[in-house]
Every structure is written in C-alpha cells, then in structure tokens.
Amino acid sequence: MKTLKNYLIRLTNPITQKHWFADVLFALIRIIAGVILALDFGASKFGMPWTEEGQNLNLFEVAAWFPEDVANYGGIFALFPVFFAWMGAFSEAVGGLLLALGLQTRIASFLIMCTMLVAIFLQKWGQGTWAMLPAMGFLWIAIYNVYFGSGRFGLDYLTSKKIKSIFMQKSPLINLQQQKV
Numbered sequence: 001m002k003t004l005k006n007y008l009i010r011l012t013n014p015i016t017q018k019h020w021f022a023d024v025l026f027a028l029i030r031i032i033a034g035v036i037l038a039l040d041f042g043a044s045k046f047g048m049p050w051t052e053e054g055q056n057l058n059l060f061e062v063a064a065w066f067p068e069d070v071a072n073y074g075g076i077f078a079l080f081p082v083f084f085a086w087m088g089a090f091s092e093a094v095g096g097l098l099l100a101l102g103l104q105t106r107i108a109s110f111l112i113m114c115t116m117l118v119a120i121f122l123q124k125w126g127q128g129t130w131a132m133l134p135a136m137g138f139l140w141i142a143i144y145n146v147y148f149g150s151g152r153f154g155l156d157y158l159t160s161k162k163i164k165s166i167f168m169q170k171s172p173l174i175n176l177q178q179q180k181v
Contacts (some may be wrong), residue, residue, distance in 0.1 A: 011106055013160040014149030026144070027102070027153035033141045034100025037112065041134075042093025045085075062086050073122040084118075091115040099145065102154015109145035112138060 017023045043050055045066045047057030057063060062085045070088065071081035091111035098108035116139035124132040150156040 009160070009163060012104070012149075012156050012163055014102075014105065014151050014154060014156050015147070016152045016157075020152065023151040023153055026148070026151050029141060030102065030105070030145060030150065030154070031100045033138060034096045034098070037092050037096025037138060038094070038100060039096075042089060042091075042096050046089035046093040048093050060090075062089050069123070073118070077118075077122070087111070088115045088118065099142075102150030102156050103159075105145050105150040105154055105156050109142040113142040113146060116142060 017026070038048070039050060042048065043052070044055065045063045047055070047059045047061040049059070051057050055063065062082070066089060067081040067085040070085045071078045077084050091108075092115060095108040095111045095115075098104055099112065116135045119135040120132050120139065124135060
C-alpha cells in the first residue's frame with residue numbers, strides 16, 4: 001500500500017524549474033500544444049463538443065475513415081482498428097485537453113507520445129520530413145512532459161499538494177499504536 005501511495009504521489013507531483021520564468025515558458029508550450037491537439041487534430045477524428053458540425057460526429061465517436069486508415073498500418077492495428085483509432089483520437093482530443101490544463105500530465109503525455117510514434121513511423125514515414133514535423137513536435141513536447149509533468153503552472157501542481165497532505169497524514173489508528181509502544 002505504501003508503494004502505491006508513493007507511486008501516485010510521484011506520478012502526479014510535477015518537477016518545478018529553479019526559476020519560475022522557465023515554468024511559465026514550458027507551460028505556454030504545453031498549453032499551446034494541448035489546445036492545438038484537442039481543438040484541431042483530435043476534434044477532426046473524434047466527436048467532442050467543439051468538433052465542427054460538418055464532421056457529423058456524435059460525442060466520443062471516431063470518424064468513419066479513421067479505423068480504415070489505422071487498419072492499413074497492418075499487424076495488431078489491422079486486428080483491432082476501431083480500438084486503436086479510438087485510442088489515437090482520444091489521446092489527441094482528451095489528452096490534448098488534459099495536457100493544456102496540466103491535469104494528469106504524465107499520463108496524457110504518455111498517450112500522446114504513443115500516438116505520435118505511431119503517426120511518425122506508420123503513417124507519415126515515407127512522406128518526408130515536412131509531413132512528419134507536426135507529429136515530431138508533439139512527440140518532443142510529450143516526452144518533456146512525461147518526465148517533468150506540468151510544472152508549477154498546471155492543475156497537477158495544485159492536486160499534488162492535496163494528495164501529499166492526504167497521504168502524509170497519519171491515521172488515528174497508527175497514532176494510537178505508536179503511543180502504546
């Protein structure tokens with residue numbers, strides 16, 4: 001149980017930079033990338049409240065063309081194209097939103113990182129560097145945020161303080177046991 005608590009604290013607790021200005025700079029990059037992922041890339045494949053009506057997508061519905069595109073990657077993607085299409089679109093739309101807010105930044109960044117690796121190597125690889133550039137940019141931002149988290153300008157910074165205070169408090173039962181010893 002103690003290791004689970006420590007893992008949850010480390011997963012949520014962001015690493016802050018020495019100077020607050022560096023956190024502001026990295027937060028701006030994180031927020032802009034998250035908004036672009038959520039509002040443009042994700043919403044074009046996945047039904048979100050802000051998806052254009054011309055897409056004809058219901059809430060959390062994947063665009064009809066996307067599973068076919070994913071199936072063309074072959075291998076395991078051909079076996080479960082709807083699942084992987086849904087996961088890819090979800091990581092861009094919802095993961096981008098979480099990235100922008102700085103909420104569960106490491107989990108969202110990991111999903112985005114996986115999606116961008118698939119996009120680079122299975123979708124854009126033979127199309128040249130310019131075609132891979134957006135996915136490569138999002139990949140580098142995701143890698144940074146998997147390691148550092150949201151910094152001090154994200155919701156993780158606020159929630160990690162609350163989680164620490166909850167887990168670091170000793171329960172009354174433990175206090176009673178220590179007094180008896």
